[in-house]
Amino acid sequence: MSRTPALMLQGTGSDVGKSVLVAGLCRLFADQGLRVRPFKPQNMSNNAAVAAIPGSDEWGEIGRAQWLQALACRVPPTVHMNPVLLKPQSETGSQIVVQGRVAGAARGRDYQRLKPALLARVLESFEHVCADADLVIVEGAGSPAEINLRAGDIANMGFATAARVPVLLVGDIDRGGVIASLVGTHAILPPEDRAPIAGFLVNKFRGDVSLFDEGLAAVTRFTGWPSFGVVPWLAGAARLPAEDSVALERLSRQPARAGDVVVAVPRLERIANFDDLDPLLHHPGVTVVFVAPGERLPERADLVLIPGSKSTIADLLALRRNGWDRDLAAHHARGGRVLGLCGGYQMLGRRIRDPEGADGEIREAEGLGLLDVETVMAGEKTVRPVAARSPEGDPIEAYEIHMGATDGPDRARPLALIDGRPEGATSADGSVAGTYLHGLFTADRWRAHFLANLGLTDAGSRYGDGVEAALDEIAADLARTLDTPAMLRLARTR
Ligand SMILES: NC(=O)CC[C@H](N)C(=O)O
Secondary structure (H helix, E strand, C coil): CCCCCEEEEEECCCCCCHHHHHHHHHHHHHHCCCCEEEECCEEECCCEEEEECCCCCCEEEEEHHHHHHHHHHCCCCEHHHCCEEEEECCCCEEEEEECCEEEEEEEHHHHHHHHHHHHHHHHHHHHHHHHCCCEEEEECCCCCCCHHHCCCCCCCHHHHHHHCCCEEEEEECCCCCHHHHHHHHHHHCCHHHHCCEEEEEEEEECCCHHHHHHHHHHHHHHHCCCEEEEEECCHHHHHCCCCCHHHHHHHCCCCCCCCCEEEEEECCCCEECHHHHHHHHCCCCEEEEEECCCCCCCCCCCEEEECEECCHHHHHHHHHHCCHHHHHHHHHHCCCEEEEECHHHHHHCCEEECCCCCCCCCCEEECCCCCCCEEEEEEEEEEEEEEEECCCCCEEEEEEEEEEEEECHHHHCCCEEECCEEECEECCCCCEEEECCECHHHCHHHHHHHHHHCCCCCCCCCHHHHHHHHHHHHHHHHHHHECHHHHHHHHCCC
């Protein structure tokens, strides 16, 4: 086993802000001239990103957060940065992606049995990441306090103990109960799982930090762990790509601003790649309304955008159960614009067939019929980055992750061209379009033209610059508030 310095952040619960902290630390230490790499043994998300599979010319999938953390390190992502990705595709089951490639699907109980076999792959990937790094910052998943999941664990202490990586425990003061959750985690962990924990930090603090000195002392009194710092509420975090569906819950509660271009997005049950919407979320003059199940699509939407889906047919049926098909038809009849991304594109067509059940249990369904195309799901998954161009010539750096293949007369009006080949489709009247291209709203010129068509004058904003600035800002906030020299010393004890 390599002895590359490494440090792991584990949380007292999910959504305590680990991914953003890891991204900030990656940027901070990279700025000190270190070759920093992110690593997350196991991630669960349908917001996947495309990463290189080293030693091959193929591409694989990793969680969006590790993609962002690689960006923070200023290195291209590889599949080894997140060797196990679970993509939920039904209430009980997930597709399992190992080192970038689909390895099968499993229900929760069966996955528990698979985990021990996956540890070897996780450690192999970790070695790979360590090989050209001065420092690896590892992110846990959920919490080590979920001791019922400890047997065969690869996400938290199972990994930390096997790879001998020191751990810092992150508590979230914003949700309340931070002292109890830190002390409680100490109390319920067996001694061998307590041993890797070298200290704690408190995240998402609002207000005067000195007011919490006694709180920190209390945690140390009960646990013996030193505090590595109190991180304030990070304003920059909201400007980074979202990974968790928890973020979606939060976003769904935001009301439309008067005078804005309104983009309505039905919150599909198995929504995938909803980070596609990020460049619109913080765009001046645009309000994205995520519509929760049971709610109507807003009547004054300028655009209804149907996002990607891990399981297109199942989500299409759910869309109908919510009555969103009727809202969509009314929106279309009023002359409203419609855009489908990946799974959403497939739903807009006339028919979807999945003869092998590659994308879910239901084999065939009639689509929404707003685009004259049809989709067939194939067993093989297309995963690749693409350099596309709109028919008007705007460059679009994007990526594809899908099993479906879509064809039909409306493809005569493509949304983009990849090496001269048409991609996507547009209805004859131009009001409905669909594409497999994820990330297309990050393309500044294309986005500006698209929004101009919806009546918005874009001041020429540059999305990528905003992400970079947010990473720098977070790194600076962490440098101010965490004992980062002590963190580096800790990583070097490995
Ligand atoms: N990312 C997506 O929306 C994927 C769509 C669909 N589940 C497919 O694999 O083709």
